[in-house]
Amino acid sequence: MSIRYTKGEERTNTWSHAGGAVLGILIGVLMLQVCWQASSRWAVFGVSLYLFGMLSSYLCSAIYHGLPARSVWKERLRRFDHAAIYWHIAGSYSPLVLTVLREEAGWGWGLFAFVWTCAAVGTVLTFRNLKEHSNLETLCYIGMGLSIVAAFRPLMESVRPEVLWWIAGEGLCFITGALFYSMNRRRYMHSVFHFFVLGGSFCHIWAVWIALEDYLS
Numbered sequence: 001m002s003i004r005y006t007k008g009e010e011r012t013n014t015w016s017h018a019g020g021a022v023l024g025i026l027i028g029v030l031m032l033q034v035c036w037q038a039s040s041r042w043a044v045f046g047v048s049l050y051l052f053g054m055l056s057s058y059l060c061s062a063i064y065h066g067l068p069a070r071s072v073w074k075e076r077l078r079r080f081d082h083a084a085i086y087w088h089i090a091g092s093y094s095p096l097v098l099t100v101l102r103e104e105a106g107w108g109w110g111l112f113a114f115v116w117t118c119a120a121v122g123t124v125l126t127f128r129n130l131k132e133h134s135n136l137e138t139l140c141y142i143g144m145g146l147s148i149v150a151a152f153r154p155l156m157e158s159v160r161p162e163v164l165w166w167i168a169g170e171g172l173c174f175i176t177g178a179l180f181y182s183m184n185r186r187r188y189m190h191s192v193f194h195f196f197v198l199g200g201s202f203c204h205i206w207a208v209w210i211a212l213e214d215y216l217s
Helices: 007-037 041-066 074-097 107-128 134-158 161-181 189-216
Strands: none
Touching: 007 041, 007 189, 041 074, 041 189, 074 107, 074 134, 074 189, 107 134, 134 161, 161 189
16 A cells, blocks of 8 residues: 655655656757767667656656545556656666677676566566565665676776766665655655655766767767
8 A cells, every 4th residue: 555645745746756757858858869960779779768767767756646645546656656666777777788888798788688677577576466575676676776786897997987976976866765765654755755866867867978978979
């Protein structure tokens, strides 16, 4: 069963991630234009997957929180909201693993296969029984998020230090956000979590932008 938020909380939850969707569209169109002009099909594909994951996550979240508490669609959107987190994480990896890591001794394709397999399994579990699989769901989120550590050395050798710093900032935002998420039953803690997720997305966008700038030059 989902947690009941106040109307003020739900407004903040809705508009925070609606803003994330708008940001994603604006930055995404610009990224795709740059990749398309550089005639890099892998960059276009990776960025497209990233936008799919990010926009799915923010839009599902915004719509879910924007629905009235008694809406028959509320619980259905909750499942999409949770499943889209898998797509967001897997999509976030895609621009990097399909460009700067693609030819790094199998690291690119290995990570790509791992995160999207996790996303597929996680989606199935979410739609089967969200409450029953909540612990496994959390482990999948963490495992997907930390899998970049396994490829840290090849990534470090493939990108500028600024990219790594932005990724570190992203991780800090998400970890801090997770702490607030764990206090979900306190007022506005979920809203604070939303803003840390937005901060993490902002950091990741810059990391991808810098990495692609070097890759396409």
